[in-house]
Amino acid sequence: MKKLLLIGAGHAHLHIMKKLQEEKGKHDVTLISPSEYQYYSGMFSGYLEGLYNKEDMRIHIPTLAKAAGIHFTEGAALSIDAKAKVVLTEKGDILSYDVLSVDIGSLTAGIDVPGARKHALRIKPNYRIEEVAKAMQEAETPVVVGGGAAGVEMALALTAKRELEGKESVALISHSPLLENTSAKAQEKIKQIMQDKSLPLYLQEKVANVTSSQIVTTTGNQIAYDEVLWLTGPKAPGIFRTSQLPVDEAGYLLVEDTLQVKEYPAIFAAGDCASIRQYPDLPKAGVVAVRQSEILWENIKGFLKEANGRRFQPQKTYLSILSTGHKQGLLLYGRIVLHHPLSWRLKNRIDQKFINNYKTNV
Structure with missing residues (x-):
């Protein structure tokens, strides 16, 4: 059984964990993340305002991992040896893989x-x-x-x-x-x-x-x-440069539209930590990572079976809703600019739907 190693528990990896619940026992998967909780950034402003409590906006990774049959390791990855197919952690552990996927977001x-x-x-x-x-x-x-x-x-x-x-x-x-x-x-x-x-x-x-x-x-x-x-x-994480992996000018891991590193096709990445060669100006936004989730999972499975992968094509326009306080929101979509309580209600519905898809009782 081939080993899949997931670094980080961002939007795309949460999707993979959910999919693995449906295919339990078919894969040997390990996920490493520096915290037992993954926090959903879409609800941060509401949390600051006092509209949500911490339980509303966080996902307990060990519980989700257990339900998906995934080994969870709490810690941070320090470096990736793409040739040896191993990852070194901050605790000194060496994790081997056949396929690696990185979804660790960006820094400040x-x-x-x-x-x-x-x-x-x-x-x-x-x-x-x-x-x-x-x-x-x-x-x-x-x-x-x-x-x-x-x-x-x-x-x-x-x-x-x-x-x-x-x-x-x-x-x-x-x-x-x-x-x-x-x-x-x-x-x-x-x-x-x-x-x-x-x-x-x-x-x-x-x-x-x-x-x-x-x-x-x-x-x-x-x-x-x-x-x-x-x-x-955003700022690129330093792990890619220190690991001598292909990066863009800003230091983000450079992947193809299949979400794979061209030089090391066993390495995948999604979300803010990566730049797609074909779409260098793609914004670093959670909505992009969500759109990449299904492509990432399908291509990882395809790679394990030596099948052809799908190509990610970003949307030309993304819906964006900013909370502006007191349950009002500013909705931006193409030329539409709407500031209204209905905008916040739509944002709240979208956020609640996302978080509830991965919520646990812990």
């Missing part, structure tokens, strides 16, 4: 700004969310750095919670316009929403330094804080 970019690594909170890896949320909720002067979807959602979620507590809004700093990669209409709408909620905005301002009590921008602004959440976009 821009953390090399002086003082940021020491003073800023980060939610990657995502098992940090509980301690990060507690710190930000209890802060007197919280600040969010990053004007992308994550930064906007977190700032608005915290502001909504603080409004009910009679506290001031959260300040947000971004080196670019808000939601830079969306339409001008969407950018203007989110800016209006945040201004209506009285969030102090520092847009197109780059952070130059982070002290223990102030964030200093390149324009000379000094913004006081007691907790700062750093959400400045």
Whole structure:
């Protein structure tokens, strides 16, 4: 029986675990992840706002693994030897494989700004969310750095919670316009929403330094804080470069549209940790990983049977819904920009459906 090794418990690997429940006993599968829980990032803003508790947004991997007949190892992979087909873990274990799949997400970019690594909170890896949320909720002067979807959602979620507590809004700093990669209409709408909620905005301002009590921008602004959440976009995990695997310019594992590494076809990858050669501009977003899930599973099974694989073709347009606080949401789809409670209800339904598909009683 051939060995399948899964590194990480991201969206695509959760799908594989679910599929293995249906085909129990047919495969020798091991999954390694640094936490016994996998947290669903789509519900992070709702968790910060207090709309969800921790049980609502997390999946107990050992229980799911047991139901699927998978061996679960708690730990982190340090390096991959593609020629020997082994993975070295942080605990010194050596895990062999016939087929390897990697779904470990990304890290946080821009953390090399002086003082940021020491003073800023980060939610990657995502098992940090509980301690990060507690710190930000209890802060007197919280600040969010990053004007992308994550930064906007977190700032608005915290502001909504603080409004009910009679506290001031959260300040947000971004080196670019808000939601830079969306339409001008969407950018203007989110800016209006945040201004209506009285969030102090520092847009197109780059952070130059982070002290223990102030964030200093390149324009000379000094913004006081007691907790700062750093959400400045994705950064490639270092494991691929250290393992001398093929990577793109940013360090993401380079795969073909079959989700395989061309030079080492026994290695697959999905989600934010990988870049597809044929689609280099594909966004690092959970919705992409979800779309890759079925292709990944079918191609891994096909590889084990020496069959031809399917090719991943991304959608031209993705539905995106950002929670804006108080159970309202900003829906973006093509040219559609809709801010309404119905948008949040749709987002909540989608999120609940996803998490309930993998929920356990632990």
